[in-house]
């Protein structure tokens with residue numbers, strides 16, 4: 285019997301142009317929560333994909349409970365008791381919870397699919413591990429947090445002893461994050477071994493026993509989490525001191541640059557999602573929209589950018605009505621947008637970084653030459669500049685396909701493109717989701733630089749500390765309306781939290 289549930293020794297994996305893992309070691313003790321920390325592109329997902337059999341290492345060794353194993357594909361991983369909860373769920377939307385869980389390993393009684401006993405087993409597992417979810421609900425009807433529980437149940441149903449979580453909190457609301465932390469502790473108490481990829485140092489401190497740090501594909505070290513501070517973890521990971529609080533020089537706001545007046549948005553079933561929403565954003569200021577997920581934030585973003593039609597109200601940008609304009613016309617008028625879902629609206633995976641950087645301006649100088657021919661050299665040059673400025677880690681520079689970048693580096697491509705267009709109004713949704721602390725520090729600085737240049741910035745984020753850190757004024761949204769607008773220094777995080785939950789006391793004050 286070994287002390288370790290998992291040992292990965294000298295793991296090396298290369299992709300064209302990049303060594304994603306360079307002789308990496310990972311030793312995970314039985315029944316511990318082991319965090320895996322590293323900058324964007326450090327090689328965390330690659331290492332876990334090797335453990336789960338999605339990638340084969342070029343060299344190195346894997347031992348489970350002291351026994352060497354060869355994990356040729358995910359089926360082998362499953363049979364060895366390894367489960368993985370991916371960041372992007374692999375669920376069938378119009379199937380029930382139970383159907384999704386048994387998919388691929390249906391229990392058969394006689395020759396009939398025995399969903400009844402499967403459903404019973406699912407209910408037992410939910411109870412044992414504190415994973416509340418209705419076994420008969422359809423996936424499309426349950427929240428993101430509950431869908432994640434289905435993914436966890438899937439691994440438990442297949443008798444996983446080792447469960448890998450790839451940035452599980454990136455998609456969750458603060459409330460769901462607290463619940464997940466409890467679930468992780470329950471899994472550990474029931475004897476499971478957990479590997480947790482996360483950028484959130486607070487989460488590492490809260491639930492993890494030990495933490496392994498990677499930097500640029502190499503192993504830096506493993507520490508007992510209780511022996512180190514968040515600051516020390518950050519330094520180990522980035523290789524330099526990181527500032528958590530950023531400096532925001534005083535700036536007096538100027539004219540109203542974006543004015544939202546009596547906005548109303550309905551969904552396809554006619555339900556009102558945004559109701560009489562009013563908000564002004566001046567140049568030289570950052571206004572944050574704080575709220576519990578699902579209170580109209582997505583609809584607000586869709587309405588401003590032109591992805592969703594308005595059923596009432598006006599949007600005025602620098603004195604001009606834009607609510608009737610197309611998406612591209614709004615961009616032309618000076619609207620920039622960093623979207624929340626980078627996979628849907630942000631980058632095109634098949635395109636290179638250069639092409640992605642020019643995606644909103646390819647039809648203009650300097651990217652378009654005479655006779656409408658695209659100037660790929662100009663695109664590459666611009667991309668090189670952005671890669672350098674925003675520290676985008678790629679294998680082959682501007683020609684690297686965006687789809688092969690790590691998640692955090694895809695995010696940097698989008699932020700770099702939108703900021704570099706220097707729009708009059710920059711609408712920013714969850715700009716630092718999935719980014720490492722070093723990258724967060726940089727992106728926040730760039731957003732503040734844009735403010736200093738006199739841009740008007742609207743920031744929508746579920747992370748209150750991001751809003752408190754960056755914004756000059758904070759608008760709290762609840763049930764599709766703005767219930768209060770406060771100056772940043774006049775409210776506390778707690779008060780905003782209460783207003784988000786529907787207390788209007790401060791709103792009236």
Ligand SMILES: Nc1ncnc2c1ncn2[C@@H]1O[C@H](COP(=O)(O)OP(=O)(O)OP(=O)(O)O)[C@@H](O)[C@H]1O
Pocket residue numbers: 299300302303304322323324325326327328329330331677678679688689690691692693718
């Ligand atoms: N399928 C692939 N093809 C080419 N390169 C890849 C592929 N997958 C990963 N890479 C490269 O390997 C390196 C490590 O990427 P990986 O996704 O493991 O990083 P990560 O630590 O998980 O990053 P993040 O925190 O941003 O998710 C990166 O340089 C990435 O571009």
